Amino acid sequence: MDIIFNNYVLQIVTMCCINIIIVLGLNLVSGITGQLSLGHSAFVSIGAFASTLFILKLGMPFWLALPAGALVSAISGFVLGVPILRLRGDYLAIVTLGFCEIIRVLFLNLRITRGALGISGIPHYTTPGIAVTLTIIAIIMMYNIENSRFGLALRSIREDEIASELMGINITRYKIIAFATGSLFAGVGGALYACQITYISPGDFGFMRSFEELCMLVLGGMGSIAGVIAGAVILTSIPEVLRFASEYRMIMYGIALIMIMVFRPQGLFGKIKVNM
Amino acid sequence: MAVLELTNLSIHFGGLKAVDDVTLAVEKKEIFSIIGPNGAGKTTVFNLITGIYQPTAGAVILDGADLAGKKPYERTRFGIARTFQNIRLFKQLTVTENLILAMHPLRNISLLASLLRFPQFFRERRDVTKKAESYLEYVNLLSAKNERAENLPYGKQRELEIVRAIATDAKLLLLDEPAAGMNPQETIQLMYFIKKIRNDMNKTILLIEHDMTLVMGISDRVAVLDYGRKITEGLPDEVRNDQKVIDAYLGKEVTYVKDY
Numbered sequence: 001m002d003i004i005f006n007n008y009v010l011q012i013v014t015m016c017c018i019n020i021i022i023v024l025g026l027n028l029v030s031g032i033t034g035q036l037s038l039g040h041s042a043f044v045s046i047g048a049f050a051s052t053l054f055i056l057k058l059g060m061p062f063w064l065a066l067p068a069g070a071l072v073s074a075i076s077g078f079v080l081g082v083p084i085l086r087l088r089g090d091y092l093a094i095v096t097l098g099f100c101e102i103i104r105v106l107f108l109n110l111r112i113t114r115g116a117l118g119i120s121g122i123p124h125y126t127t128p129g130i131a132v133t134l135t136i137i138a139i140i141m142m143y144n145i146e147n148s149r150f151g152l153a154l155r156s157i158r159e160d161e162i163a164s165e166l167m168g169i170n171i172t173r174y175k176i177i178a179f180a181t182g183s184l185f186a187g188v189g190g191a192l193y194a195c196q197i198t199y200i201s202p203g204d205f206g207f208m209r210s211f212e213e214l215c216m217l218v219l220g221g222m223g224s225i226a227g228v229i230a231g232a233v234i235l236t237s238i239p240e241v242l243r244f245a246s247e248y249r250m251i252m253y254g255i256a257l258i259m260i261m262v263f264r265p266q267g268l269f270g271k272i273k274v275n276m
Numbered sequence: 277m278a279v280l281e282l283t284n285l286s287i288h289f290g291g292l293k294a295v296d297d298v299t300l301a302v303e304k305k306e307i308f309s310i311i312g313p314n315g316a317g318k319t320t321v322f323n324l325i326t327g328i329y330q331p332t333a334g335a336v337i338l339d340g341a342d343l344a345g346k347k348p349y350e351r352t353r354f355g356i357a358r359t360f361q362n363i364r365l366f367k368q369l370t371v372t373e374n375l376i377l378a379m380h381p382l383r384n385i386s387l388l389a390s391l392l393r394f395p396q397f398f399r400e401r402r403d404v405t406k407k408a409e410s411y412l413e414y415v416n417l418l419s420a421k422n423e424r425a426e427n428l429p430y431g432k433q434r435e436l437e438i439v440r441a442i443a444t445d446a447k448l449l450l451l452d453e454p455a456a457g458m459n460p461q462e463t464i465q466l467m468y469f470i471k472k473i474r475n476d477m478n479k480t481i482l483l484i485e486h487d488m489t490l491v492m493g494i495s496d497r498v499a500v501l502d503y504g505r506k507i508t509e510g511l512p513d514e515v516r517n518d519q520k521v522i523d524a525y526l527g528k529e530v531t532y533v534k535d536y
Contacts, residue, residue, distance in 0.1 A: 141391060148390030148397075149383050152369075156377050159366035166326060168352035168381035168444060272368045 010128045011196075012240055017131035018192045019232040021138045023216045024225070025185025030214070031222035032146060033178045034158030034274050036089065038210050039096030040186055042103040045205030047073040047187025048194040049113055052122050055195075057112075062125040066191040073187025074180045081179035085172060088161075100207045107202035118201025119194075126196035134192065138185060142225055145181070154178050158223075158274060219260055221270025230268050277340070279304050279448055279480045280325070285334035286504075287324060294320045296504040297334070302448070302482055307474055309483045309491045311515075312501035313524055318484045319361060321501070322450050325482075326358055327351045338448065353381050357446035359437045361453045361484075367426035371417060371436060374425050375408035378443035408443070415439045415469075431462050435469065442473060448480045449473075455487040467493050492516065500524065 026040045051069025054060040060068065084095045107113045145151045156164040157171050165171050194200045212235065220231025238256065242249035266273065278301035285298045295317045302308045310318050323329045325336050327348040336343045338354055346354070357378075366374050376383075385400040412418045415435050420428060428436060434454055441449050454470070455463045467490050474481055485491045491498060492512045499509040502524040508515060515521055 144391050144393060145387075148387060149380065149385055150387050150390065152373060152377060153380055155369060155373075156366050159368055160364050162328070162348075163360070163364040163366065164377070165348045166352055166358060167377050167440075168349050169377075170347075170349050 012237055014126060014128050014131045014192075014196055016233045016236045017128075017135040018126075018189050018196065019213070019216060019236050020135050020229055021192070022186050022189035023213055023220075023228045023232045024138050024142045025182040025189070026213050026217050027182075027223065027225070027228050028142065028145065028154070028178055028185070029182040031217060031224070031228075031274060032151065032158060033154045033175060035085065035175060035179070036093045037096045037179075037182070038093050038207065038214065039098075039100035039103075040182070040213050041205045041207070041209035042096075042100040043073045043077055043183040043186035044190040044193065044209070044213075045103060045107060045200075045202065046076050046183075047190030048200050048205070049107060049119070049190075050187070051191035052119055052194045052200060053112065055123065056119070056121075062123070062195060066188065066195075069191040070184050070187035073190065074184035077183025077186075078176060078180040081176040085175040085179060097207055097210070100205075100210055104202045104206055107205075113202065116201065116203070118199060118203075120199040122194050122198045122200070124195060124198050126192045131192055131196070134188065138188070139225060139229070142185075146225070150174070150177070155223075215257060218267055219257065221267025222274045223272045224267070224269040227267050227269035277304070278302060278337075279306075279339060280482065281335075281337040282321070282325070283335045283337065285321070285324060285336065286332050287320060287329055288332045293504045295324060295331075295501075298501070298504075298506045299334075300499050300506065300509060302480055304480055305474060305478060306496045307470065307481045307483060307494050309485055309495040309498045309512075310501060311485060311488075311491055311498060316501040316524075317504040318501055319452060320504075322358060322452055322482075322484065325351075325450060326356060349381075352444055352446070355445070355447040356450065357441035357444040357448070358450035359434075359441055359452055359454060361456060363433050363437055365425040365433055365437055365440070368424055370422050371412065371425055371428070372405060372408050372421045374436060374440050375411055375443050376404050378440045379404060379407065379445075382445060411439050411443050431458060431465075434458070434466070438469070438473070442477060442479065446479070448482065451481060451483045451485075453484055453486060455485060455490050458487075460489070463487055463490055464493075466490065470494055 022044055026037065029035050029037045047069045050072040051065040054065040054068050080099055084092060087095060108115055113119065153169045153174050157174060161171055216231035216235045217228060219235060221227030238253055239249055242252050245252060280302040282298055282300050285295055287295045298321065310321060312318055324331050327346055338356065343351055366377065383404055385397060389397045409418060409421060412421055417432060417436060425436060455466055458466060470481060471494055473479055495512050497510065498512050498515045500507050500515060500521050507520045507524060508518050
């Protein structure tokens with residue numbers, strides 16, 4: 001048992017859980033609503049920094065700082081969503097990418113986030129138990145969202161925005177709510193991440209990280225919760241599994257991604273095509 | 277009283293007058309057709325009625341209420357529904373889901389109740405599914421209720437799109453070339469289908485169509501557009517023999533100036 005449940009493995013399991021929660025949020029925005037976002041990691045960083053500052057500066061307990069940080073992330077998702085969600089496809093992708101960089105540069109220059117030094121000494125609150133529990137709750141919530149009246153409307157927006165609007169659906173409003181909810185999930189993931197790694201710096205949340213999250217989603221299959229779980233688990237653990245190959249592992253990681261995309265373009269568990 | 281009135285409706289895109297000073301009134305339970313050559317502005321009229329475009333001048337009046345400034349989703353709630361020239365179903369959703377979406381504004385269930393799966397969530401889902409299935413039964417699509425919409429044959433997709441428009445509970449249906457791509461046999465079936473929904477469900481129908489069998493077979497009245505202007509309006513037989521209509525479709529006879 002010790003071999004299976006040693007600290008190293010538990011740490012990977014925790015990271016998998018954190019990434020599942022984050023990518024579930026991205027799936028709501030991109031896989032279900034069909035709005036391509038390349039700035040998802042910005043909301044992870046907002047959640048991480050907000051909850052960290054709540055803990056360190058305001059002395060909030062973890063169970064309060066986590067939802068508070070996630071709420072800050074959701075509010076920023078809402079505020080950003082209002083102007084940008086009138087854009088479509090590649091325009092939206094570019095704007096979200098730009099937002100991601102703005103947030104990174106902002107945190108790099110704020111005194112309270114200690115710039116490039118980052119914040120260290122965050123208490124290690126994220127236990128595997130907490131991570132797994134929150135992941136299960138997140139999965140159930142996401143399943144229920146997808147199968148609600150609201151979720152069905154979101155899927156119709158992905159299929160055809162004009163037809164959707166002519167069914168009496170206020171598509172701008174729904175996209176904004178989806179974006180804010182996706183940011184909420186990202187914020188929860190960010191807070192867990194900060195309290196797991198115990199050190200965060202703006203450089204951890206650049207656009208490369210957004211791409212990594214998008215890779216997890218596309219690999220697993222857009223619009224599929226099983227796909228999100230598979231994508232997050234595989235891409236989180238592959239670098240660890242391939243550790244024996246040392247410097248070749250990123251090449252193998254890349255090859256694995258290409259192979260899956262060639263032979264299963266809709267992703268491992270995907271059943272739908274998403275036209276961005 | 278007229279269900280739908282267009283008064284001096286115009287929209288200009290730069291110098292192009294796509295719809296120019298069109299006035300017409302559609303009476304309750306009427307099947308009213310708009311015909312005209314390609315590019316005459318027929319679909320643009322539909323886009324003005326549904327609010328996808330805002331008119332440069334003139335008004336769209338539904339049951340006496342001016343719809344100026346109303347967004348497309350608000351107009352749906354006022355009772356306007358449409359189908360599209362190129363079918364716009366939610367392709368990767370099931371047939372039933374397509375119909376449930378049409379009832380979206382009529383459904384009364386909070387997100388919280390759905391998230392936490394309160395009993396009313398299950399009750400509401402059962403009710404709305406039952407209602408969707410009753411519509412499917414009406415068009416003999418019940419056996420395909422769990423199919424993806426994209427897997428239906430072409431003619432069935434057309435019917436599903438029409439019944440989806442009906443399911444929004446609209447009083448006015450706008451059908452944009454429902455017979456496009458259909459063979460003569462299917463067109464005749466469609467003709468009976470449109471008459472049937474008008475009679476069974478008290479709908480008012482505004483139709484754009486190129487297929488003259490369909491137009492002459494079911495229309496109560498016909499209006500003809502050419503270069504964005506309404507050139508005539510009347511009973512199908514009157515319109516068919518109108519010289520202006522023949523000119524618009526076939527071109528005018530050219531008279532040469534002889535003395536040079």
